[in-house]
Amino acid sequence: MTATDAVGGGRRWGVPSEADDHRFLGRPARERRPLMGLLAGERRLVSQACEGSEEAVERLFQATWPQAYRAAYLIARDAGAAEDIAQEAFLSAVRALDRFDRRRPFGPWLRRIVVNRAIDFARAREIRAEVALEGIGEPGTDERVEPVVSDELHRAILGLELEQRTCVVLRYLLDWTPGEIAELLGIPRGTVNSRLRRALDRLAQTLEEGGG
């Protein structure tokens, strides 16, 4: 095989300001449900993106990336996997733009893909860790190493069990209702509420012990 690489180039790109993140997403809690004007703006951006506007794609990306990445990161507990999962979701969205039903909100659709993939990743990793521990009795495989996280809240959430932190991410980061969470996870709504309650208690305890 003597062929040379067909691709190259760097990956530099200007870092958008944090304010950009909140063009769509940084609303107060009571306004967190999609607004009609917001949806109309999103639809317009999707239409413009279909017609080739890079600016429209960029605005959709900047508006949606923080929640998508954070959801993937907090569920998967792996920054590399979160980047892959969120990036693949965006690539899929770009490819599907022409077929996308523009009456549907773009952000929730994309975040649902991210959440599903992150849950699959986390479950697979947990199972692999169990197999490794049961199989040869090695203490402390890589799978069980806690990630080094500077943010106290994120560290506390990452310390929750998968079922609890998934519910926390869906409820408090992505603003899903308990009914929507129950439907996605295939569990009763009451179970969602009890997991959220236990998770909040555990987070409060962890942050208190940590001086937060």
Next chain:
Amino acid sequence: MRSRELRRMLRERPAERELPARERAWEVVRAAHARRSPAPSRRRSFRMAAAGIAAVALIGLVLSPAGGAVRDWVEEVIDPGVERAAPSLTEVPGGGRLAVEASDGPWVVESDGSKRFLGEYDAAAWSPRGLFLAVAAGPSLAAVEPDGDPRWTIPTPGPIRSPRWAPTGVRVAYLSAGALGVVAGDGTGDRVLDRRVAAVAPAWAPEREDGSASAGPTPAHLLAYVDSDGAVRLIEADTGKERWATAPVRERALQLAWSSAGRKLHLLTAGGIRTYSSGGREVERRGSANGAVGTVMSAAPTGDAVAVISRDPARNRSHLSIRRGDAERELFSGPGRFTGVTWSPTGEWLLLEWRDADQWLFIRPASGKVRAVSRISRQFDLGATKQRFPRVAGWCC
């Protein structure tokens, strides 16, 4: 902790490595968007009318006598499959790596179950040692590394189907615009071998350890294919010289597969399996049995066994069998459709794709042991609007 406070903090605080990840991802997304051509804007009224017409047509179809098949399909999709299936693919039993064709494009699954999306391609085939994959990229053929990095791309007359890497690793055959083409493994020397071929994947003859093709003394790079008249042909890919050709086969050809040593070439048709010697003589013909029609076959990497999927449409049931000469043994059967079967590189495992249960079954032919993995569609779903059940395109070393 109060929920409002938690919500605010989660929204305000970036996660670890979020910003550099955003830079990298935006660059990739921007490039992907730049590569696609703009689509004309669509009218909502047209979409709604089209959706309405489609919905009415579907309802009519399902309620009509002929719509029974549609109803059956809807029912098949919810088949429960094997109980106690693992919810995720966490390892590939027997090791090795899988190339998987899914709705959004091909994936590589590592032996530990981790997956990598290769990119916006339509098909994939492993090189013999798993160093590269040949992929279809619209009207072009490309070779990429397993991490997705492209090595070369060549334009082709039309969309690529069924790329197949020769056992030597230095030739790739493919179908495009009704023709059979071949290109060197480094992307050079692309040429057409036959301009009128059937839509059946070509099959390279296995190589002996001395490097010669086992279907004849010399030279190597013997390629079997089905022409547009239904005749099976064996040619020397390097010279285009024909070794032999059969009479046209009336039944629709579905698949070609060489036995591991290259002594037999199997042709799966809508009417059964025909087996040819390496010299082109038909040595065996087996028709459909008990109303079940063969749909997919896979020759074992060692020995003469062939795994065959057959389907009994009257009973809506599929069967997986192993055939060795005249002997046949059923390994597994179930309701709905089995859509593919692939041998592991060592021949110790079979991977059965069970579309209607949304499962993959890893089966040990020697013991009949089954390990099932469920929710396969979701594990390869990036959100494509048109879904197809993930297909294993190759199980490599």
